[in-house]
Amino acid sequence: MNKNNQKITIQNLILHYSDGTESLQDISLDIPAHAITVIFGPAGGGKSSLLRVLNRLNDLVDVVKLEGEVYLDDLDVLSPKTDVIALRRRVGMVFARPVVLPMSIQENITYGLEIAGIKDDQRLEDSLEKAALWEEVKDRLDDPAVTLSGGQQQRLCLARVLALEPEVILLDEPTSGLDPISTGKVEESLQALKEDYTIVLVPHSVQQAARTADYAAFFLQGKLIEYAPGNLLFTNPQDQRTQDYVEGRFG
């Protein structure tokens, strides 16, 4: 892995919740730009926790211990001085459940833009286009967003993130509630998007991990077990635990 091409560098990251869960234990991981990095592993491994650190959404959670270093390019993500608002615009997040805001389709996209003080009509169409949703909604932009199907809603959530033109997109099991066809569409969009963005994906299955990963990191109970380019990790895992999990022997 070329060191200059790293978008995010994580060093010795430790995160404990107030209830005592040691959710991330000494994680070091570099995430490259213009690729899909997959974070996978069994439930409770700390995948979501890691993602939330990357855009400081963990500020909203009861975290008692947070140590180590996270850099986005040169920006010290964890520093208290960091402008989290600007950070969150650079690092967008799509959640497991498609959560559309209680407003129209169009307003869902423009919400983040208005707050950022951006007036750019083109972004609405562009972002919906990139999320492969434009054709389906272009005639009903003023409908309430809840009238969309689950798959459409999730693509709207992706478009909402894209509208802010972030550098990194975090996706936490974005297809867990979707049918195979919608899942396929989202995966297709991601493949197209990685040209321009850094993508960190928590997949909802090992199969999805294998399908999408340029790089893959296997997390188990708060520890990073193995991290390698996807084609290597899934065909020739170095760690027994990775192999067991990839081959479906536990998890």
Next chain:
Amino acid sequence: MDRDLNLGEMIITRLINIAGYSAIIFVGMIFYFLLREGLPTLNEVNFGNLVSNRWYPIEAYFGILPLLGGSLVITIGATLIAVPFGIGTAVYLAEIAPRWVREILKPLVEVLAGLPSVVLGFLGMLVLAPFLRKYLQLPTGLTAFTGSLLLGGMAIPTVVSVAEDAIDAVPKSYRDASLAIGATKWQTIWRVTLPAAKSGVTTAIMLGVGRAIGETMTVMMVSGNAPVLPGGIRALFKPARTMTATIAAEMGEVATGSVHYHVLFFIGMVLFLISLLINITASFVVFRQRQRQERILS
């Protein structure tokens, strides 16, 4: 621009914090002003006088026992009405009534909560009191009993809404478990649901009692206003006078700073402490610390 944003955010957060603290400040201020105007009583009126059973301010008799007694009798009467009807209605609404009935009845209970007490007092005087006088063959219809009847009615919405919430909060699984072993719905209500909602129902009763003790205009208009220490059950059918009514009736005519004025504030202080006692106890039952434990989307 970010500077402005931060400043705005800071100011608004401050304001919201202050608003949040205001309730504590107000309770403190209310207590302070009652003490300030009420405590001089203890210097001006000797204790024996204060706890005697004669209330006749014109001749400087400030015995508050008859007033406490009046409040007590009327409140007990009101509670005896409000509790069975309030809880019965709450159970009916929460467990038995079909949806559409509930949709109609609940707003109506709210109407009762909103009826101005002076309107009820007015009707009590003009309609209920004459009716009771004739029917019960009393010398006057303006009695503690009349007050109890109306106050009981007025306390019902409080009891209903708190009790209904408590019953609603009982997990469905409790009921299902009971029904699954062959209990009828009726048995389930009495043996499972109500016991499970016990603390909430207790709170409902306490808040209902608090409502009755504090009610002013209605009692003043229908209870006959005789400051006589009640003795025995008969007292229910005689005129009585509560602490609240005394304040309302006499405060308008006293000179600011006079002994009588201080005594009225003193009574207000007693009322405040009673309601504090009731409500603090009730709120300790209420706090099962309803936490918002919805994890962030993951």
Next chain:
Amino acid sequence: MTDQKGTRVRYLKQRLGFRLLSSMAILTILPIIAVVIYIVIQGAPAISREFITGFPEDGMRAGGIWPAIVGTFYLTLGTAIFSVPLGIGAAIYLSEYAPQNRFTQMIRISIINLAGIPSVVYGLFGLGLFVLFLNFGTSILAGSLTLAIMTLPVIISTAEEALRAVPQAFRTVSISVGATKWQTIRRIVLPEALPGILTGVILGLERAAGETAPILFTVAAFFLPRLPNSPLDATMALPYHLFVISTQVPGMPIKIQYGTALVLLTFVLSMNIIATVIRSRARASRQW
């Protein structure tokens, strides 16, 4: 066989029990309806343009009740001015900002206590603080402030409930696209909670409009045949006026008494109806 009989008895009991409870509910509700209908019937004949918009005459035994209507309107408005921002602010604090600790617990206990303090004690407090100590005199200002503190707990608790009902996920999403906490509250949480908040506000103000005891010593003028023209003026008010004409004025025509009761009831009940309508509308159109 006996088992079957036992079952029959149990269901018979249940039927009787349900009957009993539903009759209790009916006994609770019927008087309310009866009261409303009775006042409408008795009061309607008194209602005329002159009664509503006229001034009291002949020691209130004739003429209209316009000053009392206007007074109640001003008092309600004044109450709203103080209690609405404060109440909503406190509700936002409790729902969005308050940490879970003893201090917050104390705030909650204080709110429960405010709700339980007898209305006449509010009157004493208003007299002590606003009328005398701050020297506002018996005035709309003093009365509005007193009523505002009294209505706070109703507004706070309903508004907080409405705010809490807004799904947490909306907040997370809004923050994740770069909104600040306050932006999230103002643009997502408050609009979604608005119907619930409005319901609480109206129910609170309804109470304020109908209360007599807190205004006895803080605003109310026994008889003041002119309209108030400043917040520092005393004023007549409907509930107090009804009290006065039904207990203090000998030879008062009964028709005027019922007419006044009807106007007060209409004032209060229409607020109640508006609140109910807002709430049920909002429930029907909610997107979550």
